[in-house]
Structures are given as C-alpha cells and as structure tokens.
Amino acid sequence: xxxxxxxxxxxxxxxxxxxxxxxxxxxxxxxxxxxxxxxxxxxxxxxxxxxxxxxxxxxxxxxxxxxxxxxxxxxxxxxxxxxxxxxxxxxxxxxxxxxxxxxxxxxxxxxxxxxxxxxxxxxxxxxxxxxxxxxxxxxxxxxxxxxxxxxxxxxxxxxxxxxxxxxxxxxxxxxxxxxxxxxxxxxxxxxxxxxxxxxxxxxx
Amino acid sequence: xxxxxxxxxxxxxxxxxxxxxxxxxxxxxxxxxxxxxxxxxxxxxxxxxxxxxxxxxxxxxxxxxxxxxxxxxxxxxxxxxxxxxxxxxxxxxxxxxxxxxxxxxxxxxxxxxxxxxxxxxxxxxxxxxxxxxxxxxxxxxxxxxxxxxxxxxxxxxxxxxxxxxxxxxxxxxxxxxxxxxxxxxxxxxxxxxxxxxxxxxxxx
DNA sequence: TTGCGTCTATTCACTGGTCGGTATACATCG
DNA sequence: CGATGTATACCGACCAGTGAATAGACGCAA
Numbered sequence: 121x122x123x124x125x126x127x128x129x130x131x132x133x134x135x136x137x138x139x140x141x142x143x144x145x146x147x148x149x150x151x152x153x154x155x156x157x158x159x160x161x162x163x164x165x166x167x168x169x170x171x172x173x174x175x176x177x178x179x180x181x182x183x184x185x186x187x188x189x190x191x192x193x194x195x196x197x198x199x200x201x202x203x204x205x206x207x208x209x210x211x212x213x214x215x216x217x218x219x220x221x222x223x224x225x226x227x228x229x230x231x232x233x234x235x236x237x238x239x240x241x242x243x244x245x246x247x248x249x250x251x252x253x254x255x256x257x258x259x260x261x262x263x264x265x266x267x268x269x270x271x272x273x274x275x276x277x278x279x280x281x282x283x284x285x286x287x288x289x290x291x292x293x294x295x296x297x298x299x300x301x302x303x304x305x306x307x308x309x310x311x312x313x314x315x316x317x318x319x320x321x322x323x324x
Numbered sequence: 325x326x327x328x329x330x331x332x333x334x335x336x337x338x339x340x341x342x343x344x345x346x347x348x349x350x351x352x353x354x355x356x357x358x359x360x361x362x363x364x365x366x367x368x369x370x371x372x373x374x375x376x377x378x379x380x381x382x383x384x385x386x387x388x389x390x391x392x393x394x395x396x397x398x399x400x401x402x403x404x405x406x407x408x409x410x411x412x413x414x415x416x417x418x419x420x421x422x423x424x425x426x427x428x429x430x431x432x433x434x435x436x437x438x439x440x441x442x443x444x445x446x447x448x449x450x451x452x453x454x455x456x457x458x459x460x461x462x463x464x465x466x467x468x469x470x471x472x473x474x475x476x477x478x479x480x481x482x483x484x485x486x487x488x489x490x491x492x493x494x495x496x497x498x499x500x501x502x503x504x505x506x507x508x509x510x511x512x513x514x515x516x517x518x519x520x521x522x523x524x525x526x527x528x
Numbered sequence: 529t530t531g532c533g534t535c536t537a538t539t540c541a542c543t544g545g546t547c548g549g550t551a552t553a554c555a556t557c558g
Numbered sequence: 559c560g561a562t563g564t565a566t567a568c569c570g571a572c573c574a575g576t577g578a579a580t581a582g583a584c585g586c587a588a
Contacts, residue, residue, distance in 0.1 A: 128537080143439045146350035149573060162576080163538050171574065222438045230492045231435040234426045235347045237494060246492050273498060274482075274505040281485025288434045288450050290441060294477060301478040304512055305505060332563080354548060366550080367564050375548065 129167050132157045136178045141225045145175055145232050145241075175229065176240040182225055183248050190252065194259075201263050201310065202303035205275060209282065209299025216292040223287035227280060252276065260306075266313040271305060278302050333371050336361045340382045345429045349379055349436050349445075379433065380444040386429055387452045394456065398463075405467050405514065406507035409479060413486065413503025420496040427491035431484060456480065464510075470517040479506050 126134070135156035139148040150171050154161040168174045190208055197207030215221055222228070226245035233239045256272035265271055282298035330338070339360035343352040354375050358365040372378045394412055401411030419425055426432070430449035437443045460476035469475055486502035 144350070144436055146348070146436075147439065150575080151573080160539055161574090162540080165575065166537065223435065227488050227492065228435040228438060231427065231432040231488070232348055232350075234432060234491055235351065242492070249489070249492060270501060270504070273501045277482055277485035277489055277498065277502045277505065278478075279485070280488045281481035281483070284431050284435070284484040284488050285453070285481055287438055288431065288446065288453060294481065297474060297477045298481045300474070301481065301505075301509060305508060308508060308512060353546075355546085364565055365548090366566080369549070370563065 128157075128159070128163070132159075132164055132167055132174070133177050133181050136174050137181060137225075140175065140178050140229075141222060142220070145229060150174070172240065176244055179226060179229060179241050179244045179248070183244065183251075186248070187251055187255070191255065201260075202306040205306050206299040206303040209279070209295050209302060212279075212282070213286075213292045213295035213299070216286050216295055224280065224283040227283055228287075249276065249280070260309070263310070264313055265306075265309050267309070271309045274305050275302050278305075332361075332363070332367070336363075336368055336371055336378070337381050337385050340378050341385060341429075344379065344382050344433075345426060346424070349433060354378070376444065380448055383430060383433060383445050383448045383452070387448065387455070390452070391455055391459065395459065405464075406510040409510050410503040410507040413483070413499050413506060416483075416486070417490075417496045417499035417503070420490050420499055428484065428487040431487055432491075453480065453484070464513070467514070468517055469510075469513050471513070475509060475513045478509050482506050482509075 132153065136148075136153045139153055139156060150164060151161050153174065154164045157164070164174075168177065193208050193211040194204050197204040199207075226248050230242050230245050233242055236242070253272050253276050256275055257268045260268035260271050278298040278301055282295045285294045286292055336357065340352075340357045343357055343360060354368060355365050357378065358368045361368070368378075372381065397412050397415040398408050401408040403411075430452050434446050434449050437446055440446070457476050457480050460479055461472045464472035464475050482502040482505055486499045489498045490496055
C-alpha cells in the first residue's frame with residue numbers, strides 16, 4: 121500500500137525522533153534536526169513554537185505505536201497468562217540486542233529533564249506509562265486476579281528496570297531475567313486468587 | 325569529630341556532585357561548577373583534565389557511600405530475609421519523598437550519555453551496580469538460596485525500575501510496591517531452596 | 529483571461545549568549 | 559630558583575530563537 125506523501129511537520133518529527141532517541145535532548149541542536157529533515161531551522165520554527173514543543177511532539181508520536189507493539193507481543197504469544205507476560209520481555213530483549221537500541225525514550229527523556237518536573241515531555245511520558253499500567257491492570261482483572269493494580273505496577277517496575285539496567289550494562293539477558301521474575305509474580309498472584317482444592321482457605 | 329579542611333579537589337567534586345545530580349551533565353557548565361566551588365574555571369582545569377573527567381569523579385565519589393547506605397539499611401532491619409530486603413526499598417521511598425531527590429545519579433548519567441557507550445562515567449556506573457548485585461548474591465547464597473544470582477538480579481531490576489518510575493511519576497509509593505514484589509520473590513526463592521516436609525519434591 | 533491581493537510556507541542572514549577549553553602571567557612557598 | 563596553584567582574559571564553536579524578504583498557490587474582480 122502506497123503511503124501518502126509525508127507532510128513537512130511529519131518529516132520534522134521523524135527526523136527529531138531519530139536524533140533525540142539516539143543522542144538525547146540536550147545532545148541534539150535544532151539545526152541538526154532541521155538539516156536531517158532537509159529544511160532550514162527557520163522553517164522548523166514555523167511549524168513548532170520552540171524546541172520544547174518539538175520534544176513533546178517526539179514523545180507524543182511514540183505513544184500509541186509503542187503501546188500497540190506491546191499489546192501485539194502479548195496477544196501473539198501462545199500459552200497461559202504468565203507466558204504471555206513473559207513474551208513481552210523476550211521480544212524486548214530481541215529488540216535490545218540491536219546496536220541502535222538505546223533504552224526507553226520516555227524514561228531517558230524524563231531522566232534528562234528531571235529538574236523540570238512540569239515539562240510537557242515528562243507529562244506525556246508519565247501518561248504513556250500510565251496507559252500501559254492500565255492495560256495490564258484490566259488484563260489481569262479479566263483473568264480474575266485479585267490485586268490487579270499491584271501486580272500491574274510490579275510488572276511495570278520490572279519492565280522499566282530492565283530498560284535501565286540493560287542500557288547501563290549493554291547486556292540484554294537482564295531483560296529475560298526480568299521476564300522470569302514477572303512470570304513468577306503473575307503465577308504467584310494467580311495462585312492466590314484462584315485457590316486450588318488442596319489449599320485450606322478455599323472460598324465458599 | 326572535626327573533619328579535616330577539604331582539599332581544593334574535594335571542594336570541586338562536592339560542588340560538581342550537587343550540580344550534576346540536580347541538573348544533569350549537559351545541563352551544568354564547567355563555569356557553574358567552578359563558581360559553586362568558589363574558584364575560577366582555570367583552577368578547575370588545573371585539577372581535572374576535562375569535563376568528562378569531572379563527571380567520572382562525581383560518580384566515583386558516590387560509589388562507596390551509596391553501597392554502604394544500602395548495606396546499613398539491610399543490616400539494621402529486624403526480621404527474616406524478605407523483610408530485610410524490603411527495608412531497602414522502604415528506606416529509599418522515604419528518601420525519594422524529599423523534594424531534592426532526583427532518582428539514581430548513576431542511571432540518570434547513563435541515560436544521558438547513552439550514545440557514548442565507553443564513557444568512563446558509564447563504566448563506573450556499571451561497576452557500581454555490579455558491586456551491589458554481587459553483595460546481594462553473596463547475601464542470598466549465605467542464606468542457602470539456590471539460584472542466588474538470578475534472585476539478586478531480579479531485586480536489582482526492581483530497584484532500578486523504581487528509580488525510573490518514581491522519578492517519572494513523582495510518586496514514591498511505587499517504591500513500596502517494588503519492595504513488596506522483592507519480598508515476594510525472595511520468599512518464593514526461599515521456599516524453592518528449602519522445601520518443607522509437606523512438599524513432595526523434597527531433595528534426598 | 530489577465531492582473532492583483534493575500535495567505536502559507538520557505539529561505540538567508542543574523543543576534544546575543546553560552547560552551548569547553550586555553551595562553552599567559554602572577555603569587556606563594558620550600 | 560622552581561614547583562605548585564590561582565587568576566584574568568580570551569578563543570572559536572555552537573546554540574536557541576528571530577527579522578525581513580520571497581516564492582508560489584489560490585481566490586476574485588475587471
């Protein structure tokens with residue numbers, strides 16, 4: 121299917137995404153983004169009020185595609201709930217082995233802009249992670265897990281932890297370790313919510 | 325006990341630590357560090373070859389004190405192993421509620437310098453996390469836990485995940501959630517390593 | 529159809545300021 | 559004297575953001 125001609129604004133955001141993700145926010149000049157997009161800085165400033173706006177657009181553009189990818193990895197995995205959760209981590213480990221992989225753009229941006237708590241980009245990143253947490257929570261709830269929010273947050277902590285650790289050590293195997301921990305926690309929560317006959321505190 | 329007069333170099337590192345931790349590496353100029361230390365930039369460059377060296381010194385200075393603090397929180401907690409591990413997280417949650425808290429300096433630096441994989445500061449950060457992992461592993465091993473390395477890494481993933489998540493959401497309660505997950509994993513590992521009489525797959 | 533005004537999108541050239549790093553000289557002290 | 563440490567003043571590069579002009583598309587009236 122032929123994709124439509126990308127608008128100028130889309131070309132700018134695409135160039136900004138590649139550069140910001142690769143080199144960080146402060147490490148990329150507006151001139152560099154303009155050059156990568158094939159236009160002048162003045163044109164860029166016609167479409168975006170400031171560099172901060174451009175940073176926000178960069179993360180905004182990554183929000184939905186990222187969530188869809190995680191959901192797809194979960195849906196396409198075959199097996200019980202712990203296996204499907206673990207599949208997210210093993211797919212991520214595969215991605216993390218690519219040389220251009222540099223962690224989670226949302227987390228890296230929030231780390232870089234930590235002294236600007238109200239920055240639009242940070243709000244977008246926080247909202248993104250909340251959406252993922254909510255999707256996990258509703259998924260767990262549908263599976264009959266009792267404290268679905270707590271479990272969702274624990275999985276999220278493992279996921280974001282593996283972003284940070286794998287980026288630091290450049291060792292993607294940590295992501296699989298995180299996946300095993302996640303599977304353990306899901307299994308444990310399932311056992312607590314659906315007690316089997318051999319346990320004494322059976323409901324009803 | 326009266327502490328000795330700090331050397332010029334120590335004053336520089338102390339000023340650099342506060343500024344780098346607060347505003348990030350690229351967000352702090354060498355001039356700003358010199359001014360905070362009460363001397364000129366030229367003097368700073370007499371003691372440090374480059375800004376990169378100064379960044380490395382900043383993290384180097386945080387290595388041992390940080391590890392000692394975690395060990396102290398663990399040692400001073402009363403209770404079984406899961407409780408002592410969880411204590412690290414709850415103490416960290418208390419620290420994270422301070423308005424000047426901005427996550428883990430090692431992780432934030434590695435996120436900011438992600439496009440410079442061989443940077444000295446990143447190597448120091450990676451070594452720091454490895455030391456913490458090793459301390460956890462030997463502790464678990466002494467407690468008779470089978471796969472002590474895997475468990476140590478899972479705890480580390482939760483810890484670093486909580487640094488990232490709490491920084492993004494500015495909600496320290498995630499750190500307590502991580503502590504509960506850590507306690508669950510430790511309990512689960514203990515149960516697998518020291519099977520009780522009621523379990524069938526008892527060793528020997 | 530032709531000519532004119534208007535709006536959108538783009539470019540060139542520029543500003544004031546900041547950055548990491550340095551050449552050089554001065555001071556203090558053994 | 560000579561080594562160590564400090565200061566003044568400076569460099570070239572880069573940075574985010576802007577002023578002014580222009581090219582082209584469109585509508586509209588003569």
